[in-house]
Amino acid sequence: MKRILLLLFLIFGMVAMAEGQSRRDLEDQRKKTLEEIGYVDNLLKETAREKKESLNELKIIGRKLNLRELILQGLQEEIALLNDRIELNTLAINMMESDLSILRKDYEKAVLSSFRSSKGNSEIGYVLSAKDFNQGYKRLKYLQQITRFRRQESEIIQELKSEIEVSKQKMEEDMTIISQLKSREEQQKYLLQDEQGNKQKIVKSLSNKERQLQRELEDKKRIARRIESELEKLLEEERKKAAKSDMSPEQKLVGENFFENKGRLPWPVEKGLITSHFGIHNHPVLKYVKENNSDIEITSSGKTPVRSIFNGTVAKIFSIQGLNMSIIIKHGRYFTVYSNLVNVLVKMGDKVETGKIIGEVFNDKEKGNEAVLKFMVTEERVNLDPELWISKKN
Secondary structure, eight states: OHHHHHHHHHHHHHHHHHHHHHHHHHHHHHHHHHHHHHHHHHHHHHHHTTTOOOHHHHHHHHHHHHHHHHHHHHHHHHHHHHHHHHHHHHHHHHHHHHHHHHHHHHHHHHHHHHHHHHHHSOHHHHHHTOSSHHHHHHHHHHHHHHHHHHHHHHHHHHHHHHHHHHHHHHHHHHHHHHHHHHHHHHHHHHHHHHHHHHHHHHHHHHHTTHHHHHHHHHHHHHHHHHHHHHHHHHHHHHHHHHHHSOOOHHHHHHHHHHHHTTTTBOOSSSSOEEEEOSEEEEOSSSTTOEEEESSEEEEEESSOEEEOSSSEEEEEEEEETTTEEEEEEEETTEEEEEEEEESOOOOTTOEEOTTOEEEEEOEEGGGTSEEEEEEEEEETTEEEOGGGTBOSOO
8 A cells, every 4th residue: 555655656746747847837938939939020021021131131030040949949848748747657557557456356355255254154253252252342343454454445446546547538638739739840840941941042132242241241340340439438538537536336336236137137128139149150141251249239120219228327429320329328337338329318427227218229211110229238348248138038
C-alpha cells in the first residue's frame, strides 16, 4: 500500500511539474509574439503602399522572421513537454496496472480462503468455540480486522482503477493537443517559408541599388559623427563646469538612480520595433560591409510622441541635416539622445520627469507614414547598448 501511494505521488508530482508552469509560460510567450507579428504586419502594410523596397522594410521583415522562428521553437518545446508527460503517464499506468493485478490476486485468494474456512466453521462458531471469554474477544477482534483489511483492499482496487482511467483520459487529451500543435507548426512553417521568399525578393531588388545604399550608409555615418561631436562639446562644457564646482548631490543621485534602473527603463516611444541594433553588424544587403551603430533605431507608424526615459535636464537641442531635431537629456553622468524629432516641446535647461513628452518622431509620408527614432545612451564618452537599459517589451 505504501509503495503504491509513494510511487503515485512521485510520478504525478513529476508530471505536474513538467506540465504546469512551463506550458503556461510557452503559451503566454506565443500569444505575445503573435501580437508583435500583428504589429509588424501593420508596419509592412503601411510601407507596402508606397511600392518601394527600402532597407528599413527589409529589417522589419527580418524581425518578423525572427518572431516566426520563436513561435516555431515554442510549439516544438510545448510538443516535447507533452510527449514527456505522455511517457510519464504511460509509466504510471503500467505501474498501477501491475499493482492492480497483484492486489486482485491477493484479494481473490483471501476471499476464497475465507469462503472455504466458513464452510466448515462459521465465524460465530469460531468465536463461540473459544475456551474462555478473553480468547473469544480476541477471535472477534481478529475477524473484525480481517473484514476491515478486505474492505480496504477493495477500496484500493477501486481507487487504482479510477486513477488508471483518469491517466488514460489525460493521455488522450494530450495526444489531441499534440495533433493540434503539429497542425499549427506546419502552418507556421509555411508562413515562414513564404516570408523568407519575400525577404529574398527585397534583397535582390535592393542589391541593384548599391550606390543608393552606399549613400545611405555614408549619411548614417555623417549623422553619427555629428551627434558624437555635439556630445563631445557638451561633455567639454560639463568638464569646465565641474572644474569650478563639483556635481551637485541631486545630479549624483539622478545618475545613481539611472544606473539602478538598468533594464527597467521605459521605452522612449509607446509602441515600436527595433530595426537597427547597437554595435557592429553585417550590412543586410551590401557584401563585405559592416555597420558600427552607436545607437538603435525604433520604427513606429503614424503620429509617435517621444518620452524621456528618466528624470533629467535638457542639456542640448540641435538640428541635423537629414535627421530633423535632436535632444540630449542629462541624467547625472549618463546622457540619452533622441534624434529625428519634430514639434519639440522642451527647451534647454528644462527639468523633465520620466515619461515626459519632449516631441514627436518625424513621420515620413513618402515611406508609408514610417516614423524612425534614433536613440542613444551614453555614460560620458562611452556609448552603451540602449537595449540593455530599456525594458524588454514596451
